Amino acid sequence: MSKLNDLPFANLQFYATAPYPCSYLPGRLARSQVATPSYLIDTPTYGHLVSSGFRRSGAFTYRPYCDHCRACVPVRVLVNEFEENRAQCRTLGRNPHLVARVLELKFSNEHYALYRRYQASRHPGGGMDHDSREQYSHFLLQSNVHTRLIEFREHGVLRIVSIMDTLSDGLSSVYTFYDAQHSQSSLGTYSILWQIAEAKRRKLAYVYLGYWIEESRKMRYKINFQPIEGLVNGVWERLEKPPS
Numbered sequence: 001m002s003k004l005n006d007l008p009f010a011n012l013q014f015y016a017t018a019p020y021p022c023s024y025l026p027g028r029l030a031r032s033q034v035a036t037p038s039y040l041i042d043t044p045t046y047g048h049l050v051s052s053g054f055r056r057s058g059a060f061t062y063r064p065y066c067d068h069c070r071a072c073v074p075v076r077v078l079v080n081e082f083e084e085n086r087a088q089c090r091t092l093g094r095n096p097h098l099v100a101r102v103l104e105l106k107f108s109n110e111h112y113a114l115y116r117r118y119q120a121s122r123h124p125g126g127g128m129d130h131d132s133r134e135q136y137s138h139f140l141l142q143s144n145v146h147t148r149l150i151e152f153r154e155h156g157v158l159r160i161v162s163i164m165d166t167l168s169d170g171l172s173s174v175y176t177f178y179d180a181q182h183s184q185s186s187l188g189t190y191s192i193l194w195q196i197a198e199a200k201r202r203k204l205a206y207v208y209l210g211y212w213i214e215e216s217r218k219m220r221y222k223i224n225f226q227p228i229e230g231l232v233n234g235v236w237e238r239l240e241k242p243p244s
Helices: 043-051 086-094 109-122 133-140 180-185 187-201 220-224
Strands: 013-016 032-036 055-057 060-064 073-078 098-103 147-154 157-166 170-178 206-212 228-232 235-239
Touching: 043 157, 073 235, 086 180, 086 187, 109 133, 109 157, 109 170, 109 180, 133 170, 147 187, 157 187, 170 187, 180 187, 187 206, 206 220, 206 228
Parallel strands: 170 206
Antiparallel strands: 013 032, 032 060, 055 060, 073 206, 073 228, 098 147, 147 157, 157 170, 228 235
């Protein structure tokens, strides 16, 4: 276990986990660096951690700390320079009737049912498709920072739920699940576009999207939100979309 000397982290301890199977790149082992104790990670402290490449799952704050791999790149969209590409404009055009509502972080049977359907459709056999209410709540509804739940409805029907943290310099997209039967509507993309627009409305500079992994089909889509920066060797720098 180690302790960072930077002032925002002065009271935190950091430890590295044992290796475990990587969730994104088959056949590889991963490790994480974890910040603790969680009760000391308030919104300002978490903002500094996010700008240093950390992310949270519930009250668990971590960043990749793998021995021989740097595939996970923390990324953030530059809100004031962002412009929708053609595909993103089509996504907005396909969803004119979605209405967003910002809610407190609390359990809803309707949200939980949508989460179970999403996991069964998008991540079958991954374990999360059998999450209990307690596991769901631990994963998404525990937070020591300023967090809101955004639900999107179309003519009253629940289509998307997003969990979003508000930081001093931007919004951090925690997790989104949606009605996977409407995959042609690109609901996941729509939720990110909404968060970018919301950050712009609030005059915030960034939307943090977690980790971009070029080798992972499930994670490489984030590069489509241009311009975007990645934290590489401790420095935020622009990432160009690879040629298709």
